[in-house]
Amino acid sequence: MAKKSSVDEKQPFLSHLKELRDRILVCIVAVGLAFILTYSFKEKIFGFLMEPFIRVMPEKSSFIFTAVTEAFITYFKISIVAALFIVAPVILYEFWMFVSPGLYEKEKRYVYPFILLGSLCFICGGLFCYYVVMPFIYRFFVSYAGELIIPMPDLKSYMSLTMKMLIMFGLLFELPLVAFYLARAGIIRYRMLANKRRYAILAAVIVSAIITPPDVSSQLLVAVPLWGLYELSVVIVRVFGRKERVDEKA
Numbered sequence: 444m445a446k447k448s449s450v451d452e453k454q455p456f457l458s459h460l461k462e463l464r465d466r467i468l469v470c471i472v473a474v475g476l477a478f479i480l481t482y483s484f485k486e487k488i489f490g491f492l493m494e495p496f497i498r499v500m501p502e503k504s505s506f507i508f509t510a511v512t513e514a515f516i517t518y519f520k521i522s523i524v525a526a527l528f529i530v531a532p533v534i535l536y537e538f539w540m541f542v543s544p545g546l547y548e549k550e551k552r553y554v555y556p557f558i559l560l561g562s563l564c565f566i567c568g569g570l571f572c573y574y575v576v577m578p579f580i581y582r583f584f585v586s587y588a589g590e591l592i593i594p595m596p597d598l599k600s601y602m603s604l605t606m607k608m609l610i611m612f613g614l615l616f617e618l619p620l621v622a623f624y625l626a627r628a629g630i631i632r633y634r635m636l637a638n639k640r641r642y643a644i645l646a647a648v649i650v651s652a653i654i655t656p657p658d659v660s661s662q663l664l665v666a667v668p669l670w671g672l673y674e675l676s677v678v679i680v681r682v683f684g685r686k687e688r689v690d691e692k693a
Contacts, residue, residue: 507595553624564613
């Protein structure tokens with residue numbers, strides 16, 4: 444009987460692993476199909492990502508690449524990142540369908556708002572990074588140029604930094620949406636977030652110091668929006684979260 448019980452316990456676990464594998468495969472296929480499209484527009488995407496630095500680049504400077512395959516790999520990476528932005532709704536849908544068996548029926552109806560708002564938040568985060576954060580950061584780096592110091596940025600390093608920042612800000616802008624669903628599930632409470640506000644501000648300052656140059660204006664440009672996202676999450680949890688009982692407050 445003990446062996447049978449052990450086998451029965453393994454079956455649900457194996458079935459969850461199989462479902463996770465299948466949903467990851469769907470995401471991979473979706474990214475692959477989108478990659479075919481984005482790679483055909485790789486030059487336009489490349490020019491779009493180069494624009495924030497080109498605007499502040501001195502006249503004599505230019506981009507360089509030192510490896511034979513570096514240009515090809517750069518085009519490949521930017522096409523993958525662009526594909527991730529395109530198929531964000533598919534990835535969010537597969538994630539939701541994987542966790543939906545553990546939700547109540549009334550919670551499952553949030554699937555389409557989750558996909559729509561999740562994709563919108565991800566794109567807004569990337570756009571905020573592109574139009575607001577990156578110009579300040581690259582302007583700071585170029586400010587060190589002079590007659591004897593001509594910036595010749597490495598293509599691989601520039602694109603790696605740019606894509607990391609775009610993805611990171613896209614994920615950070617998902618914070619209010621995640622807070623909404625965690626609040627609806629009763630996992631987080633308003634009072635808990637309000638009491639952790641000082642740690643959230645500290646975390647925003649640390650993150651901004653890591654991803655931005657040692658310039659106060661650039662760090663504030665990142666830290667203030669991050670703090671704003673946290674405060675927005677606090678408001679969302681207070682409005683849409685499960686109401687706290689009197690004994691819980693005590």
